[in-house]
Amino acid sequence: MLRRMNTFSGQKLAAVVKELENFAPTSWAEKWDNVGLLIEPHREKQIKKILLTNDLTEPVVKEALEKEVELIISYHPPIFKPLTRITQSHWKERVVAACLANDIALYSPHTAWDKKSGGVNDWLSKAVNILSIRPLEPELGAPPGTGSGRYIETKMELSQVVESLQKRIKNSVHVALAVGHTPKTLIQSVGICAGSGASLLKGIQADLIITGEMSHHEVLEFTHNNTTVLLCNHSNSERGFLHEFCPILAKSLNEECLVFVSEEDEDPLVTVASDINKELSAFVDVYKQ
DSSP: OOOOGGGOOOBOHHHHHHHHHHHSOGGGSOTTOOOEEEEOOSSOOOBOEEEEESSOOHHHHHHHHHTTOSEEEESSOSOOSOOSOOOSSSHHHHHHHHHHHTTOEEEEOTHHHHHSTTSHHHHHHTTSOOSEEEOSEEOTTSOTTOEESEEEEEEEEHHHHHHHHHHHHTSOOEEEOOTTOOTTOEEEEEEEEEEEOHHHHTTOOOSEEEEEEOOHHHHHHHHTTTOEEEEOOGGGGTTTHHHHHHHHHHHHTTTOSEEEEOSSOOOSOOOOOSSOOTTOSSOOOGGGO
């Protein structure tokens, strides 16, 4: 049974941020990234409700206001490039304005969670039967297993990997077969990078790569170098980790905060079946039909 809200005593924002830093230090993030505490309310209050989201969109902000959360943890940083103004003319500015006006704190971990052992890339890697796994680029001075991307040794038919990946992300997958590969091809090596991984995965020797998105010409470069490409759509390669992290954070906060995953957060792209149900109020991914 769910606990009543008045049984959650909450914690100070600084204490919650400390636990987030303990899980994945922001020093692990890429130099170009904008991570950590991005919005700190001017009035200090107990953090009792924490909303996890992959992207802080306007529907997610509306959800946060309706559920009266004090802290939003957005995997992708809503504030990335410097804001020169905060007006109502752009959706990102409206998102920031809503947080400021309602004293909602905002924290973003992004690439620190990607590198974390047991983080986003390891969550995505569980779509593959793992014989061995290592970071593509280990993080110097960090615990073993920390670093960018993952390289996996396995033994699975390609069709098995595709089916397993779809179950993992609960969505359809785009497949670009390498020249000479078939669904029955035995996959023995896999490169993984959640999100947009073409630059990190470029040049690796692997039978298969799994990432969120890449350009048409990047796909062709891989498939003509004997590497099949599986694309999940960007945020679908990341979002599922939030459900894994949710109980981890709640436990680290001694169950004093209610931590939950957004119901409004979703990838903007949907792969639609040719036979469309005209009664639907919104398009549904073909995998879920």
